[in-house]
Amino acid sequence: MYLTSSIALVGPICAGKTTLSQVIGDFFSLPVVHTDAHKGQYFLESGFNEEHAEDILKEEGIEAYYSYLKGFEYDYIVNNLVLPSSPSIYDFGAGFVCFDEVFKKLEVIKFLEKFDNVFLILPHKDQEKSYQLIYNRLIERSKTDKELFNYIIGKNFDLIEYFLQKFQDLSCHTKMEKIFTSYSLRHTLKNIITHLIEAKGVIL
16 A cells, blocks of 8 residues: 555644654655654744743733744745655644634645645544543643643643634635544544545555
């Protein structure tokens, strides 16, 4: 079974994108691109100032902080991320495709249209249960990542709901298949392969 083109996984934080992308990559023996792993160096080279970001967070709040951050994310994904000619699995960090500005949202949609298959990864069909699952996973992760806890849980509980709503909105404007990770990894992978077969995204 061969994948005919690259696929993209998008979704909120702690939805299971990174784990699932690696499982898919292993199954098809294809490289996995974790966009979050590459953005740090690009941000620094583009003028991102961590101390300034911290000052914005303390003085102006979480919305101003994310507004500053997302300017760099938008430029990275739309103007600098180059897709390889051979099929790969793309794991997009939660912040990369969530933008409030209409023109930025349209550019992200155009970018995602480069992929024949885009999967929206959500923890559960029910939004309230998705919220709770993400919250629980963040709490678990925070045991080793206190900064994450302080920014996302301690600073703004509504951030989870914000991301969930942004991805729901985005799914209305571009071709996405929703995949829920409340099932086992094996079951989730089977759902993705079934969709790829139906969409003629694989050669058997």
